[in-house]
Amino acid sequence: MKNFFKKMLLIFIALLSFNCGSDDSTEPEPEPNPDTNPNPNKITTYNADVKTIMDAQCVRCHTDPPVEGAPFPLRTYAETIIGVNRDLVLRMTSTSINNVMPPSGRLPQETIDIILDWEADGFLEQ
Ligand code: HEC
DSSP states (O other): OHHHHHHHHHHHHHHHHHHHHHHHHTOOOOOOOTTOOSOTTSOOBIIIIIHHHHHHHTTTTSSSSOOTTOOSOOSSHHHHHHHHTTTHHHHHHOOOTTTOSSTTOOOOHHHHHHHHHHHHTTOBOO
């Protein structure tokens, strides 16, 4: 009888350590932090950095009047801030082809970083 309990105890300990091991391997990856400042040594502004991106990538549809189903223009600073309040940064950083902007696909990371830097610096106009 004593041996039986000893065996049960060993099995119990073995199960416990097995569980611990599998917990370690399923530790979640850290989420990317959207509030990081990709370029802390630079002040990114709409006039100097962001307008050219909007003109090249967005204004084709987000013009006035907007075309191809786009809901509002993105031609000026004021219009782009309206876009910011309607999730512009989330839409540009989205990894889902269902809601990324532009609809043709996520822009290169260097371009995304300029937008994230603009956000980190406070969406300045100039
Ligand atoms: C080919 C046309 C096209 C281009 C280019 C385009 N968009 Fe859009 N955009 C749309 C359409 C259509 C919608 C509405 C459907 C949707 O929300 O997906 C939209 C919606 C949005 C919205 C959400 C508006 C809301 O109120 O829900 C944002 C923000 C946005 N676009 C930003 C951008 C930015 C920033 C760019 C450039 C990087 C861009 N778009 C390029 C067509 C375009």
